[in-house]
Amino acid sequence: MDEKPTLDLQKKSILFVDFNGVISYDPFWLSLTKPNHPLHKYYQKIENFLWGTDQQLLQDWMMGKYTSEEIHQIMEAKIGIPAKEILAVLRQDCARLDVSQKILNKLQDLKNTFHRILRTDNMDTFRRWTLPKHPEIEDAFDEIHCSYDLGSLKKDKGGIYYKKVASERGVALENCFLIDDSKSSCQLFESLGGKAFNTQTEQEVLDALDNLICQNFSREC
Structure with a gap:
């Protein structure tokens, strides 16, 4: 986000799309969820620590304050x-992450009418290991914004990220859309004036994209 991209004048709307829970549904350390994995016993320890005991550490990781190596060293010291x-x-799982080709393909149908931004609260793992193995993700978006690079999360300061991005690109928030699996993120986005689709499944995301396609091409749906 160091340079403001030139927005195609034909694109009068911005579509923000979340990643985890929208384009990909795999959890971190997916391999460890399998009972027959030799390191399976550590999965619940990690879950309880990062998503329970020390959620601040998780957020700091997503905001670029720690590398994946540093996080694992901390967990080794604290939970063994x-x-x-x-x-x-983790490195292997992030590289093999399952992504929805159906969703990425449908996003291509919006490339002439929407400025498509992938906005993810994510770690260094995303650019280091996921994107290099999945170039089709970058092909489906005009921009990719990750919290690790930005140093902030989507909901920080009342969603100032969305206001800033829309303003810099000369688009009113009323002409901005969000697809996200987080209800609170969608509520915040709509409080700013945008329209949000709170989705939980791949089909719901596809339906939301179809909705946008129909609106922009005046099709009957």
């Missing part, structure tokens, strides 16, 4: 995981 081995699993 084998950092090197668990990090190797």
Whole structure:
């Protein structure tokens, strides 16, 4: 986001799309969820620690304050995981992350009418290991914004991110749309004046995209 991209004058709307829970539904350390994995016993420890005991550490990781290596070293010291081995699993899982080709393909149908921005609260893992193995993600968007690079989360300061991005690109928030699996993120976005689709499944995302396609091409749906 260092340089403001030139917005095609034909694109009078911005579509923000979340990543986890929208385009991909795989959890972190997916391999460890399998009972027969030799490191399976550490999965729940990690879940309880990052999503329970120390959520601030998780947020700091997503805001670029720690690398994946540093996070695993911290977890090794605090909950006794084998950092090197668990990090190797994460690296491999992020590279093999399952993404919805159906959703990415449909996003291409909006490329002439929407400025498409992938906005994810994510870690360094996203650019280091996921995107290099999934170039089709970058092909489906005009911009990719990750909290790790921005140093802030989507809902920080009342959603100032959305206001700033829309303003810099000369688009009113009333002409901005969000697809996100977080209800609170959608509520915040709509309080700013935008329109949100709170989705929970791949089909709901596809339906939301169809809705936008119909609106912009005056099709009957």
